Amino acid sequence: MQGSANLNVMIKAARAAGRSLVKDFREVENLQVSSKGAGDFVTKADISAEEIIREALMEARPTYGWLAEESDPIEGADPTRRWIVDPLDGTTNFLHGLPHWAVSIALEHKGEIVSAVVFDPAKGELFWAEKGAGAWMNDQRIRVSGRTKMIESLYATGLPFGGKSDLPDTLKDLARILPACSGVRRWGAASLDLAFVAAGRFDGYWERRLKPWDIAAGLLLVKEAGGFVEPLVAGRSIVDDGEIICANEALFERFAKVIRAE
Structure with a gap:
């Protein structure tokens, strides 16, 4: 190595x-x-x-x-x-x-x-x-996956728990993305969600209200595996704000449009 x-x-x-x-x-x-x-x-x-x-x-x-x-x-x-x-x-x-x-x-x-x-x-x-x-x-x-069709793609995210205030936004995200893809997984470890995007196991990932240590390593993995990584809101810091969206190049724009409700 x-x-x-x-x-x-x-x-x-x-x-x-x-x-x-x-x-x-x-x-x-x-x-x-x-x-x-x-x-x-x-x-x-x-x-x-x-x-x-x-x-x-x-x-x-x-x-x-x-x-x-x-x-x-x-x-x-x-x-x-x-x-x-x-x-x-x-x-x-x-x-x-x-x-x-x-x-x-x-x-x-x-x-x-x-x-x-x-x-x-x-x-x-x-x-x-x-x-x-x-x-x-x-x-x-x-490398990130080579899938190009949204309906065949598999995404990962986190789900708010314990009364976190971003539950309404996440439910709206799911209502938009689930009909457009092959599934969404919530596995409970953001660093591995990002690593799995980098390895092509997931086609994309998004989440809100993360801490810097949850995503700092994973975001570089995705970038170096050929993926696109952006903050959920343009112009903000992914690490400092803890909001992220990523996917392979072919799917990113369509995936981001659905999640951002653009």
Whole structure:
């Protein structure tokens, strides 16, 4: 596997965190039937994985900044670079014993994602990309799908839960897109949704109200796999605003028109 020194550090950190999470994941099924439940255990697993990643990345690049789900941000001595990390994307899946979750690590340079790793330990799939070097899954080059017909295309999204205010917008999205395509999937891990678009498994993806660590790595994977990635509202920052839409080149305009109700 060829890549920059930074990418190699990222991959090593993701694999180390993945090994820790796999060990904890094996305990979840037993905890599900206990009176205490698994919630506290999974929170500890999440924090432990982040600590593993943080130690590896900050030791290798101590001047870089840091932005992650479970800890306070760090303004690095080098203000142009920062790590963006989700140590466990798909926490609810993990909590329920569903083997669909990932470790997501991105490197941002001057506001642009330049290196990305999304590791799915349960399936043994490591997705990675660097700006200008393409997107890969393990040692194989990946590309977005070649589908051209909306009615044959398969999309992914997230569904609001727990009273989130974007439910009405999402229901309107679904009402428009479902009659026009072959299906929509909600698998509960944004980083893997984007990785699957990059690998041609999904033809497109959209979602609102995400955090930077949910999508930073995945958006570079899609771009480097030949996909189109835009904010839902033109002119906004995908990473900062957490709203994204992407698809292959042939489908993007039609897909975006449906979702944006243009």
